[in-house]
Amino acid sequence: MNEVLMRIENAKAYYKLEKVSVRAVDGVSFEIFEDEVIGVVGESGCGKTTLSNLISMNILKPLTLVEGKVFMKIDGKFEEISSMSREEVKKKLWGKEITIVPQSAMNALMPTIRMAKYVEHLAQSHELNGKELLQKAEKRFEEVGLNPLWLKRYPFELSGGMRQRAVIAIATILNPKLLIADEPTSALDVVNQKVFLKVLMQLKRMGVVRSIIFITHDIATVRQIADRIIVMYAGKIVEISTMEKILQRPLHPYTKGLFNSVLTPEPEVRRRGISVIPGTPPNLINPPSGCRFHPRCPHVMEVCKEREPELREVEEGSKVACFLYSEERT
Ligand SMILES: Nc1ncnc2c1ncn2[C@@H]1O[C@H](COP(=O)(O)OP(=O)(O)OP(=O)(O)O)[C@@H](O)[C@H]1O
Numbered sequence: 617m618n619e620v621l622m623r624i625e626n627a628k629a630y631y632k633l634e635k636v637s638v639r640a641v642d643g644v645s646f647e648i649f650e651d652e653v654i655g656v657v658g659e660s661g662c663g664k665t666t667l668s669n670l671i672s673m674n675i676l677k678p679l680t681l682v683e684g685k686v687f688m689k690i691d692g693k694f695e696e697i698s699s700m701s702r703e704e705v706k707k708k709l710w711g712k713e714i715t716i717v718p719q720s721a722m723n724a725l726m727p728t729i730r731m732a733k734y735v736e737h738l739a740q741s742h743e744l745n746g747k748e749l750l751q752k753a754e755k756r757f758e759e760v761g762l763n764p765l766w767l768k769r770y771p772f773e774l775s776g777g778m779r780q781r782a783v784i785a786i787a788t789i790l791n792p793k794l795l796i797a798d799e800p801t802s803a804l805d806v807v808n809q810k811v812f813l814k815v816l817m818q819l820k821r822m823g824v825v826r827s828i829i830f831i832t833h834d835i836a837t838v839r840q841i842a843d844r845i846i847v848m849y850a851g852k853i854v855e856i857s858t859m860e861k862i863l864q865r866p867l868h869p870y871t872k873g874l875f876n877s878v879l880t881p882e883p884e885v886r887r888r889g890i891s892v893i894p895g896t897p898p899n900l901i902n903p904p905s906g907c908r909f910h911p912r913c914p915h916v917m918e919v920c921k922e923r924e925p926e927l928r929e930v931e932e933g934s935k936v937a938c939f940l941y942s943e944e945r946t
Pocket residue numbers: 631638640658659660661662663664665666667678833900
């Protein structure tokens with residue numbers, strides 16, 4: 617088993633509004649290992665982007681870390697990054713340890729700023745030599761299949777797919793250990809999606825980044841690259857497992873529903889066929905009691921309405937939060 621890179625302990629990240637709180641990430645615990653790709657999947661609004669903000673400590677009001685801790689191995693030692701000030705996070709973490717390729721990456725670059733300017737900014741904020749960093753950026757541009765001379769160009773001169781790769785090149789200049797990609801392929805056509813995944817995995821193979829969190833609701837894409845999968849439902853993790861196990865035998869009724877709603881090439885999946893999960897995800901201001909999935913669950917039991925199932929290991933490497941796999945089932 618690889619070493620732990622990051623540990624998230626019972627983290628609760630809520631959007632604290634004037635009168636109510638949106639419990640977008642509500643008591644999640646998991647580890648991120650070195651050299652792994654984790655896919656985070658779940659329906660729209662289940663808290664995936666909030667989770668990425670939590671992992672990268674990009675916590676801006678109204679988002680508040682109300683409970684829990686986040687640890688990251690930095691220079692061989694675990695540090696509690698959840699206790700760092702925003703200034704410390706910017707200086708010590710972003711770009712160097714953790715980098716984010718945001719949801720709208722291809723529009724993340726200002727059209728009127730030449731791309732080399734971003735490299736200059738990076739050098740200034742980390743007090744690094746600008747010329748050396750520009751050389752590194754040129755090399756990284758080449759590695760992601762872009763002409764290094766394009767660093768002098770404006771983003772609007774590049775196609776969407778190229779801009780996306782420019783963002784990933786700039787985001788990885790300092791060889792961050794963890795790359796978080798939030799729905800990176802959703803705005804790309806099929807050809808550019810393939811190129812992007814190839815580039816991402818190539819950066820990992822080259823050791824430019826060690827671990828990747830890939831957030832998506834596109835299961836057909838994530839199955840191509842993820843070692844493990846985190847399934848989120850209504851602010852909670854309902855299942856964590858290896859990609860292989862989840863495709864062969866999903867445990868949580870929600871995971872079953874989610875994976876049965878797309879057809880991927882695995883024979884097990886083809887045999888099961890396509891189905892949909894009835895109903896809609898709950899409101900996170902006032903989520904259902906007990907298991908949040910219980911109003912939509914085909915296997916609902918009395919206990920599910922009253923008590924919250926814990927995320928427990930049921931097989932080696934597979935954790936699930938469901939009373940179907942617990943002795944408390946009645
Ligand atoms: N700034 C905000 N203020 C209040 N509520 C918010 C804010 N941002 C997100 N939320 C709410 O938090 C919940 C989780 O949102 P989040 O964006 O993390 O979900 P997601 O799974 O990434 O969704 P999507 O796949 O649509 O991007 C949702 O109910 C959303 O409406």
